[in-house]
Amino acid sequence: MRLKLPKVVVDAALNTTSTVAGMASGLIVMPYLILTLGASTYGLWILIGSLTGYFGVFDLGLAASVGRFVARGKANHDMRAINCVLSTGLILLLAVCVIVGLVTVGFTVLFPAFFHLDHSQLHDVKYSILVVGFSVAVMFPLSVFSGLLWGYERFDLQNSVDIPVIVSRALLTLLLIHKDSPILTLACVISFVNLAGALIKMAICFAIEPALRMSHRYISKAQVFELCSFGGWMSLISWSRTLIPQLAPTLIGHVMGTAQVTTYSVAKQLVSYLNSFAITATQVIAPRAIANHATNESEAQRKLYFVGGRFAACLGFFFLTGISILGFQFIHYWQHGLQDSAYVIAVILIVGELLPTSQWVTYSILIGSGWQRALGLIAIAEAFLTMAAAFAVFIKADLLVVATGLALAAFLTRGAIQCFIGCRRMGIPVPTYFRRCIAPSALVALPATIVMGAVVHFAAPTSLTGTLGLGVLFAAIYWTMAMPAIAGRAAAIATCRAFAAKLRTALS
Numbered sequence: 110m111r112l113k114l115p116k117v118v119v120d121a122a123l124n125t126t127s128t129v130a131g132m133a134s135g136l137i138v139m140p141y142l143i144l145t146l147g148a149s150t151y152g153l154w155i156l157i158g159s160l161t162g163y164f165g166v167f168d169l170g171l172a173a174s175v176g177r178f179v180a181r182g183k184a185n186h187d188m189r190a191i192n193c194v195l196s197t198g199l200i201l202l203l204a205v206c207v208i209v210g211l212v213t214v215g216f217t218v219l220f221p222a223f224f225h226l227d228h229s230q231l232h233d234v235k236y237s238i239l240v241v242g243f244s245v246a247v248m249f250p251l252s253v254f255s256g257l258l259w260g261y262e263r264f265d266l267q268n269s270v271d272i273p274v275i276v277s278r279a280l281l282t283l284l285l286i287h288k289d290s291p292i293l294t295l296a297c298v299i300s301f302v303n304l305a306g307a308l309i310k311m312a313i314c315f316a317i318e319p320a321l322r323m324s325h326r327y328i329s330k331a332q333v334f335e336l337c338s339f340g341g342w343m344s345l346i347s348w349s350r351t352l353i354p355q356l357a358p359t360l361i362g363h364v365m366g367t368a369q370v371t372t373y374s375v376a377k378q379l380v381s382y383l384n385s386f387a388i389t390a391t392q393v394i395a396p397r398a399i400a401n402h403a404t405n406e407s408e409a410q411r412k413l414y415f416v417g418g419r420f421a422a423c424l425g426f427f428f429l430t431g432i433s434i435l436g437f438q439f440i441h442y443w444q445h446g447l448q449d450s451a452y453v454i455a456v457i458l459i460v461g462e463l464l465p466t467s468q469w470v471t472y473s474i475l476i477g478s479g480w481q482r483a484l485g486l487i488a489i490a491e492a493f494l495t496m497a498a499a500f501a502v503f504i505k506a507d508l509l510v511v512a513t514g515l516a517l518a519a520f521l522t523r524g525a526i527q528c529f530i531g532c533r534r535m536g537i538p539v540p541t542y543f544r545r546c547i548a549p550s551a552l553v554a555l556p557a558t559i560v561m562g563a564v565v566h567f568a569a570p571t572s573l574t575g576t577l578g579l580g581v582l583f584a585a586i587y588w589t590m591a592m593p594a595i596a597g598r599a600a601a602i603a604t605c606r607a608f609a610a611k612l613r614t615a616l617s
Contacts, residue, residue: 127268127275128389132382134279139378140444142295143371145288148447152367154292155374156224157234159355160216161241164209170346171201172252174336177476179260188320189327191260195253196327198336202250209249213242224362237296244300251307254314257321266313274306346481349488354381356499357511364502373508375444376454379436383428383462387421387469410474414535415545416595417470422550423591425466427584429459430558434565435580442573454512461516464524467547471531483530487522494518549594557587 143151175198182190217235220226226234258267281298315321354377362370432439437452444451475484498514532539561583570576 125386125389127271128382128385130272130275131385134275135378135382136443138279138282139375141283142286143447144445145286146290146292148368148371149366150292152362152370152374153224153226153230153234154237154295155358155370156362156367157220157237157241157292157296159358160220161213161238161245163355164212164242164245167205167209167212168202168249168252169205169337171198171205171336172249172256173346173476174198175253175256176259178335179257180262181260183260191257191318192320192322192324193327193329193332194336195257195321196323196325197329197332198253198256199250199323200325200328201333201336202253205249206246209246210243213239213246216242224367233291233293237292240293240296240300244304247304248307251304251311254307254311257314257318258310261317263317266317267310270306270309270313274302278302345485345488349492353492353495356495357502357515360499360502361508361511365506365508369508372448372451373454373511375440375448375451376458376512379432379455380458380462383425383459383466386428387424387466410477411535411537414470414474414531414537417473418467418542418546419549419595421470422467422547423553423588423595425463426550426554427587427591428466429463430554430561430587431580431583432456432459434558434561435570435576435583438565438570438576439573439580442570442576450508454508457509457512457516461519463520464528465519465522467550468523468527468531471527475527475531475534478534480530480534484527487527487530490526491518491522494522550591553587553591553594557583557590560586 142154146154175194178194179191182188182194217238220234220238221231255267258264278299281302282295285298286295358370358373358377361373432455436455437449440452440455441449472484475481495515495518498511498518501514502511528542529539532542561579564579564582570579
């Protein structure tokens with residue numbers, strides 16, 4: 110299989126468009142909810158989301174396993190194998206659905222015991238946990254259809270559902286949530302819109318694949334073993350992604366109060382945008398890497414590794430320099446001057462994510478090559494380091510201390526260690542990787558940072574609109590310089606033409 114760079118990058122651009130929609134939604138909805146509900150009540154909502162977020166540990170890596178084996182079946186043109194993967198994955202995740210439903214009921218008892226609640230909030234919080242928890246439970250079996258779209262590399266169809274879901278969720282929140290709204294209303298809006306999107310994806314899967322069959326006849330012990338074998342290590346990664354982000358706000362809320370959870374969440378939201386960009390932009394490489402591995406096309410995989418690595422590194426430097434230069438003004442005007450202290454927290458966290466961001470392509474290559482065990486061990490290491498950082502809040506109740514520990518844990522595990530393992534897998538010396546991926550990205554960031562830093566120094570923005578305008582200018586300068594550095598001049602021109610043609614087709 111010959112690597113078609115324009116398609117990969119265009120798919121990455123389409124995925125990134127969905128992420129931009131999510132960012133825009135968050136930028137509008139988050140300050141609205143904080144102002145409308147109050148910092149303490151919004152912090153309570155964050156805690157509900159954090160606790161129900163723990164349910165991701167019950168996934169056991171099965172959703173990721175489904176996508177991987179669908180991609181392998183697609184590469185081998187084996188429809189029966191795809192039906193076996195989907196049918197077996199569905200029945201396993203239905204069992205997970207039942208377990209999560211039962212645990213949700215238990216959480217309604219534990220939550221008031223762990224966090225201080227006014228008596229007037231008790232029923233609202235319990236019913237909100239039930240709605241969010243049950244919706245998360247149902248999403249587990251429905252996730253197999255997202256796995257099929259992922260394995261088929263139909264990111265265009267995924268985005269055709271995800272973007273309307275994001276917009277609908279934001280609009281309904283702005284329309285239905287007001288000062289006297291219970292948290293339950295917000296829980297219903299988020300949960301029902303998400304479920305609607307998952308059901309639409311299911312319908313799309315049956316429409317694009319007429320040979321798709323979901324039947325007990327396709328369920329086999331061998332497929333259960335294969336899914337669980339791969340999923341066992343993937344579950345460690347899933348637990349890391351699920352538990353690590355939830356641990357810090359939970360402990361901060363317990364020790365320092367829900368208002369401090371809001372401050373931390375403002376900073377963490379910006380870091381989440383960085384990771385969302387990196388994941389959505391680079392996940393298009395994973396099914397391609399799986400197909401390359403299945404057909405033993407090592408040269409195409411190496412090309413993916415270098416080009417994708419430069420792109421991911423450029424993305425990391427873009428966010429770091431952008432937040433460092435414009436972050437304070439952005440947070441100040443975005444949060445109406447109420448959360449200025451979140452700026453330093455955000456910078457610390459994003460510094461820690463710089464090297465990990467550059468390794469999302471490495472992650473996809475390792476998944477495609479069957480090196481999930483190494484990624485699972487990295488997840489274990491990060492979990493231990495993150496727990497140590499989060500529990501530091503009991504020793505010194507300071508958000509700066511907690512943020513520094515979390516940043517260091519991410520840098521060492523998902524950054525340095527994963528980079529070393531990826532280079533070993535590809536047979537590339539680490540200095541060569543830094544010379545061909547990290548150094549070009551840093552050289553792109555340096556002049557763009559100097560120019561924008563000078564602009565902000567002499568003409569600091571005085572409004573959110575002005576800050577966003579400078580951000581757009583910075584992005585234009587940065588990515589104009591980055592495109593040739595990522596793919597080479599000829600490939601950059603071809604990519605722009607391909608994306609423009611696809612955009613014209615979509616608009617016509």
